Amino acid sequence: MLPLIREAVGGDEAALRRLAWLLWDHHHAACPERFRTADEITGATERSPPPFQVAERVHVAEVSGEVAGYARAVLREAPQSLAYRPQRVVILTEIAVLPGYRGLGLGRALMTAVRDWAYASCAEAIEVPVFGFNRHALALYEGMGFAPWLLQLRCPLTV
Template sequence: MTSPRSAPSIEIRPASPGDAALLAELNGYVHSVHALNRPDVFRAEPAHDELVPIFEAHLAREDLRAFIAQSSGRPVGYALAIVVDRPGDALMRPRTFIVLEHLAVASAAVRTGVGAALVDAVRAAGRAMGCSRMVTEVWDFNKEALAFYEAAGFAPMRHGLEQSL
C-alpha cells in the first residue's frame, strides 16, 4: 500500500445554497470515472448549467447534509448525505441512518486525507441527527473507492446484481 501524500491542513465546512456551482464543478472528479466505466448509464460530460440546478435542489433539501473540503483555501472535494428516518412496520424495526450519496475529491488531493475528513464530517452529522448507521454504495468497477470505504470502516451490506436484456 502506498503512503498518503502529505497535504496542508484540511478544512471542512458546511455547504450553503450558494455553493451549487462549486459542487457542480467538483462533481466532475467523480463523474468522469463513472462515465468512463459505465457510459451506458452516465453521460460523458454533463453541461455545467444543467448540473447547477440539480445541486441547488439537493442543497434545498431539509434532510440533506453537504460539506466542502478546502486545502490551502482551495476547494478540493465535497460530500452529500441524506438522513433517512424509517418507521418500523411488521417486518422492519424503526431506524434512522445517513446515506453518503456523493463523495468527490480532486485528483491532486487523493490520498491526502480529504476523503477521510469528508467521511468523518458525514459521520459526525449522522450522529448529531440520531442516526445509528451510515451507508453508501460503490459501483463494482470502482475498486479504488471500495478500498477507500473499507479502510474507512465500511463493510459490505448487500450485493446489487444486474443483467443486460
C-alpha cells in the same frame, strides 16, 4: 496542508458543480450504458431524493482557500413496515476530491465529517452505495470500517 472541513455555503456552488462533473464523468467512463456525461446532466434540475429523506448535509474540504472535495449525505427515516423495523440512517450520496488532492486524506476527513453528522443526528448507521468499478472509493470505505450490507447483483439483458 491541513484541510478545513466545513459545511458548504452558497458561494461554493461553482466548485461543487465542478467536482460533481468530475464524479459524473468518472462514472460515465466506467459504465457509459448506465451513466450520462456531465455535459448531458448540466442544466438538468431533477434530483431524486431517497425515500423518507429528512435532511441533507454537504461538507466541503477546503485547502488554501480552494474547495478541493465534497461529500453530500442525507438523513433518512424509514417507518416500520410489515417486515422491517423503523430506522434512521445517513446515506452518502456523493463524494469527490479533485485529482491533485487525492491520496492526502481529504476523502477520509470528509467521511469523518459525515460520520460526526450521523452521530449528531442520532442515526443508527451510515450507508454508502458504491459501484464495484469504483475501487478507490471501496478502499476508502473499507478502511473506515464499512462492510458489505446488501449485495445487489446485475445481469444485463441484450435485446
